[in-house]
Amino acid sequence: MNELDCYLDDKRNLVNQALKTCLPQKGPTAVREAMRYSLEAGGKRLRPILTLAVADTLNYKDNSVMDVACALELIHTYSLIHDDLPAMDNSDLRRGKPTCHKVFGEANAVLAGDALLTLAFEVLGRYGLNCGSAKKAMQITCEMAKAAGVTGMIGGQVLDLESEGKNISSSELETMSRMKTGALLKASVDCGAVAADATEAQKEILGEYAADIGTAFQIVDDLLDYESSEEELGKPVGSDRERFKPNYPSVLGPEKARQQAQMLYEQAINKVNELNCSPGLLVGLAEKMVNRKK
């Protein structure tokens, strides 16, 4: 295993341990089981790892940044549960397992999603009381809520649902992808930067890096949906096509989509090389995100 893979493995384990401690110990079993099921369904933990990698890149050592990382994964997991609901994407499979509502019923799935979203902000509240700078925590709360809200992730999901069966332009597609996936990925980097006391100049560089890899990540996601086998992907493939959902390969063509992902990746790398500290980790992560197979 190379150095980066060791790092990712290590961080993923730490995130998984920390997430376990976030889950509530009390309250009705049904909804807590549903929360745990989806949270422990084996995600890549990309968002929290991005946050931790930014802190490590900036040589910030305080462990409290893990709270910020966990809040992002809680929000990401809630969004997957709600996106999979029958009224939304109506998905039966996620990460190779039956979706939350298939196992726990629709009511518990809605409530488990609500609870994970709420928990994210409880975790941030606790972070604010423990991290030594409540002001920093409030900035992060604001940033994360905005990224998850109507001008970010939720807005993107609305556009995604509305795009079914329609022809949309490449710029509409870009807006949708920036909101639906990009906003929370960017927040993962931006909140890591705030938590790790980045300078304004560093924040700007990291923000541009994050925007580029966020879009590149979505393009690759679309390409995998377009090309992979179900076994490789852990969820039904071609589901966009089946639902007549426009995505990068369908709007730009697969070849041009791949080129654009590559271009954004290179742009992100160039950007992050401007940092006044060693960017190897963030370069490696970007490379992983663009060259992944699932």
Next chain:
Amino acid sequence: MNELDCYLDDKRNLVNQALKTCLPQKGPTAVREAMRYSLEAGGKRLRPILTLAVADTLNYKDNSVMDVACALELIHTYSLIHDDLPAMDNSDLRRGKPTCHKVFGEANAVLAGDALLTLAFEVLGRYGLNCGSAKKAMQITCEMAKAAGVTGMIGGQVLDLESEGKNISSSELETMSRMKTGALLKASVDCGAVAADATEAQKEILGEYAADIGTAFQIVDDLLDYESSEEELGKPVGSDRERFKPNYPSVLGPEKARQQAQMLYEQAINKVNELNCSPGLLVGLAEKMVNRKK
């Protein structure tokens, strides 16, 4: 109009104005319309008014407490939208109008609820950056998230759904009601107290007051469902009975339920009279909550 009614009217107008400014100006129209529809469907604004009344009782003059009040109403409204969903209570009518999913479709209703919940924490984040004490804001964030989460409102909704068609004991009913309705009402008072720089002694008194009026409020709610006409209530009556949902009149009998509400009301009044400042407003509010007709 008596003095209390004038106060309530005045605060309700201020809350309504403030809520309008909370709503996002950007993002897809469908979800923003759904958010506005439910937020402006004519609620009593009980939770934000409780928060403001606590601040007024403690003679706290800073306007920033309105942000805290708005966050509570945003959370309350989201919970109504999700509770009404077909997978939950499957309600067609709320406050005399078709429910959110009836007008905007189920997907937009789920997302509008998610967005209102998320917005509540964005508003709290902004409050923290503006109120002069980010630490206070983090305490409020923690408190509100806990009240809205699995050990509070969401947990209560799970128990409520699970209780359908079952016989439950009066102590189980009390737990359910304390979580489902009581927790956010109590948070409205508790967060008002934190925002208004209450002393520890004041917080304790206000907390006990809030717990009592919270339960009394739920008992009255159940009695209204049991006794009122649809026209008076603005939603279908007897809906608990129709769904075989246990509630205070069905578990205790209507007479004993009424007595218990009265007892809790008197206990709350006695408590709040221990405050070292004039409690007239909170006494009046408690009286309103117990003697309301809808």
